[in-house]
Amino acid sequence: xxxxxxxxxxxxxxxxxxxxxxxxxxxxxxxxxxxxxxxxxxxxxxxxxxxxxxxxxxxxxxxxxxxxxxxxxxxxxxxxxxxxxxxxxxxxxxxxxxxxxxxxxxxxxxxxxxxxxxxxxxxxxxxxxxxxxxxxxxxxxxxxxxxxxxxxxxxxxxxxxxxxxxxxxxxxxxxxxxxxxxxxxxxxxxxxxxxxxxxxxxxxxxxxxxxxxxxxxxxxxxxxxxxxxxxxxxxxxxxxxxxxxxxxxxxxxxxxxxxxxxxxxxxxxxxxxxxxxxxxxxxxxxxxxxxxxxxxxxxxxxxxxxxxxxxxxxxxxxxxxxxxxxxxxxxxxxxxxxxxxxxxxxxxxxxxxxxxxxxxxxxxxxxxxxxxxxxxxxxxxxxxxxxxxxxxxxxxxxxxxxxxxxxxxxxxxxxxxxxxxxxxx
Amino acid sequence: xxxxxxxxxxxxxxxxxxxxxxxxxxxxxxxxxxxxxxxxxxxxxxxxxxxxxxxxxxxxxxxxxxxxxxxxxxxxxxxxxxxxxxxxxxxxxxxxxxxxxxxxxxxxxxxxxxxxxxxxxxxxxxxxxxxxxxxxxxxxxxxxxxxxxxxxxxxxxxxxxxxxxxxxxxxxxxxxxxxxxxxxxxxxxxxxxxxxxxxxxxxxxxxxxxxxxxxxxxxxxxxxxxxxxxxxxxxxxxxxxxxxxxxxxxxxxxxxxxxxxxxxxxxxxxxxxxxxxxxxxxxxxxxxxxxxx
Numbered sequence: 001x002x003x004x005x006x007x008x009x010x011x012x013x014x015x016x017x018x019x020x021x022x023x024x025x026x027x028x029x030x031x032x033x034x035x036x037x038x039x040x041x042x043x044x045x046x047x048x049x050x051x052x053x054x055x056x057x058x059x060x061x062x063x064x065x066x067x068x069x070x071x072x073x074x075x076x077x078x079x080x081x082x083x084x085x086x087x088x089x090x091x092x093x094x095x096x097x098x099x100x101x102x103x104x105x106x107x108x109x110x111x112x113x114x115x116x117x118x119x120x121x122x123x124x125x126x127x128x129x130x131x132x133x134x135x136x137x138x139x140x141x142x143x144x145x146x147x148x149x150x151x152x153x154x155x156x157x158x159x160x161x162x163x164x165x166x167x168x169x170x171x172x173x174x175x176x177x178x179x180x181x182x183x184x185x186x187x188x189x190x191x192x193x194x195x196x197x198x199x200x201x202x203x204x205x206x207x208x209x210x211x212x213x214x215x216x217x218x219x220x221x222x223x224x225x226x227x228x229x230x231x232x233x234x235x236x237x238x239x240x241x242x243x244x245x246x247x248x249x250x251x252x253x254x255x256x257x258x259x260x261x262x263x264x265x266x267x268x269x270x271x272x273x274x275x276x277x278x279x280x281x282x283x284x285x286x287x288x289x290x291x292x293x294x295x296x297x298x299x300x301x302x303x304x305x306x307x308x309x310x311x312x313x314x315x316x317x318x319x320x321x322x323x324x325x326x327x328x329x330x331x332x333x334x335x336x337x338x339x340x341x342x343x344x345x346x347x348x349x350x351x352x353x354x355x356x357x358x359x360x361x362x363x364x365x366x367x368x369x370x371x372x373x374x375x376x377x378x379x380x381x382x383x384x385x386x387x388x389x390x391x392x393x394x395x396x397x398x399x400x401x402x403x404x405x406x407x408x409x410x411x412x413x414x415x416x417x418x419x420x421x422x423x424x425x
Numbered sequence: 426x427x428x429x430x431x432x433x434x435x436x437x438x439x440x441x442x443x444x445x446x447x448x449x450x451x452x453x454x455x456x457x458x459x460x461x462x463x464x465x466x467x468x469x470x471x472x473x474x475x476x477x478x479x480x481x482x483x484x485x486x487x488x489x490x491x492x493x494x495x496x497x498x499x500x501x502x503x504x505x506x507x508x509x510x511x512x513x514x515x516x517x518x519x520x521x522x523x524x525x526x527x528x529x530x531x532x533x534x535x536x537x538x539x540x541x542x543x544x545x546x547x548x549x550x551x552x553x554x555x556x557x558x559x560x561x562x563x564x565x566x567x568x569x570x571x572x573x574x575x576x577x578x579x580x581x582x583x584x585x586x587x588x589x590x591x592x593x594x595x596x597x598x599x600x601x602x603x604x605x606x607x608x609x610x611x612x613x614x615x616x617x618x619x620x621x622x623x624x625x626x627x628x629x630x631x632x633x634x635x636x637x638x639x640x641x642x643x644x645x646x647x648x649x650x651x652x653x654x655x656x657x658x659x660x661x662x663x664x665x666x667x668x669x670x671x672x673x674x675x676x677x678x679x680x681x682x683x684x685x686x687x688x689x690x691x692x693x694x695x696x697x698x699x700x701x702x703x704x705x706x707x708x709x710x711x712x713x714x715x716x717x718x
Binding site: 075077078081084085102105106107108252253255387388391395396398399402404405 | 467550659661
């Protein structure tokens with residue numbers, strides 16, 4: 001009898017453990033506040049920045065307490081979807097622009113438009129910059145709010161330009177000549193001085209900067225037009241030639257741990273293209289750097305290039321959806337963004353009225369270029385509405401940048417794959 | 426203790442293993458098999474689509490590429506891997522200080538695949554990698570091992586052979602030590618040479634071990650994933666895109682679980698087929714010392 005009861009105890013414990021594991025991730029805290037879980041990607045420095053807004057929210061709320069958990073950037077979406085499938089997902093979370101369409105189509109995230117019109121919302125839809133909605137809107141319904149945004153521009157190492165006696169991008173810009181020809185000129189000079197000119201990354205979001213700054217298009221009105229647009233091909237040809245002639249170095253050939261940020265900080269490369277996210281790290285070094293808009297090949301002074309953004313969404317199956325939406329609206333509101341982005345922030349506000357958080361910094365000198373790039377830029381839309389397409393395009397560009405595929409072949413293949421996968425989804 | 430009680434105790438002791446296998450192997454396998462006939466993005470309703478997922482996979486260029494790459498990788502890895510492990514085991518069976526050497530060869534096996542991948546990414550780097558630095562010393566301008574589409578799979582295969590050497594070597598060593606000394610003594614009396622002893626005693630009596638290693642190598646090589654995932658992400662282009670990588674990418678990259686599990690079932694069928702072929706061919710070349718099976 002004794003033995004049998006032992007088995008029952010063990011069995012009971014096992015069932016208890018399973019039941020515990022099946023519990024919803026949110027609940028109520030001891031002081032009666034509703035507890036919400038929130039997950040986002042980011043390095044430890046970025047998570048500290050996010051925590052500032054979480055703390056500000058918790059302080060002002062009598063009824064809700066939010067807890068932030070970081071998930072590593074690698075495989076973030078895979079981790080999130082696995083947790084969503086298992087009913088273990090947090091109440092609110094970051095979603096990448098390239099992934100949000102998947103969660104919209106399967107009804108996992110809560111529509112936000114109605115809530116945004118209520119008094120409970122800390123932000124209104126019209127406060128956000130127009131070009132940032134991308135794939136987060138479907139049939140006029142909003143499913144995710146842009147947490148902030150990161151328009152692409154270039155960082156250049158002022159010290160390196162001076163030392164090599166090369167005219168700086170800012171000088172070209174002041175003359176009204178900061179174009180592709182100038183880009184080729186400075187990167188050639190940097191190369192001849194024994195440095196790398198520019199690090200070219202391979203993903204679609206990076207290549208599209210060259211396409212758009214040439215006036216080309218990859219997609220238009222929900223149609224793929226890349227292979228019919230001469231300006232798009234011209235952009236591919238330019239990037240391919242720059243890499244082939246060693247003006248640019250393709251990041252895919254760099255060894256592990258030698259990314260463009262490491263190369264920039266160790267004075268190996270003169271220029272890198274990115275959003276504001278590299279700024280806090282670069283400020284910790286003694287490197288004298290500044291921003292410059294993407295070089296243009298059009299009539300515009302500042303071309304329209306890519307804006308990277310993440311969205312914040314509420315889990316439709318969470319236990320406290322209303323409270324989750326309240327936090328989403330706070331986190332992306334003026335107050336939430338100001339709390340996060342002031343000082344050595346890593347992004348640009350996606351709402352109007354708090355631009356001074358970007359320009360009130362002494363370094364880098366030309367913070368205003370980030371705001372200019374936000375006004376002219378846009379988020380990649382159609383290409384990010386098919387799960388997995390981003391990776392397929394990246395593979396094609398990689399082969400081109402390694403010299404095994406001509407620009408024409410790359411454009412044609414990319415257009416074919418995109419049409420194929422968008423038709424599928 | 427009577428027989429029936431003894432039997433129940435037997436079941437009791439194997440229960441944890443049995444439950445574990447049921448929960449983590451048999452049930453997921455059954456679930457995956459069922460899923461391979463469904464359309465499902467990981468959320469919501471599943472829709473039965475018959476063989477559509479299988480048909481779509483065989484029409485999918487990525488699946489075909491993955492299949493070809495995996496087959497090519499296996500052809501590179503299996504024969505060389507087995508031969509190298511056998512040679513090392515033969516050498517270590519006699520050498521002095523064999524324990525030290527065994528540790529040396531076995532060390533990579535207990536190192537995590539991610540660490541191995543990262544270290545080899547450095548070693549194989551075209552510009553600053555140690556391998557090319559060594560080649561430069563003898564006047565050879567080394568290639569970009571991991572970014573050259575023709576070299577990436579052979580490079581990964583080389584790393585896999587090195588990585589798997591320890592496991593196979595230990596199994597071969599165990600096999601070698603299981604061969605009775607009396608055969609060699611008899612051969613010595615008959616005046617047999619070393620080569621004759623190897624061909625007529627060692628190799629035949631080692632055949633059950635070789636058979637086991639061969640089966641495990643086929644299974645292992647068809648499931649290659651870690652190296653391609655860590656080192657190349659299946660690239661450049663799709664040059665190191667393997668079958669398991671395709672299964673992963675289809676499931677989690679495209680959130681297409683139906684086609685993904687269909688690919689997994691095809692992989693299962695391929696491995697099963699090769700194992701059955703090996704078993705049927707084995708009757709011709711595998712010799713057991715006691716003549717039994």
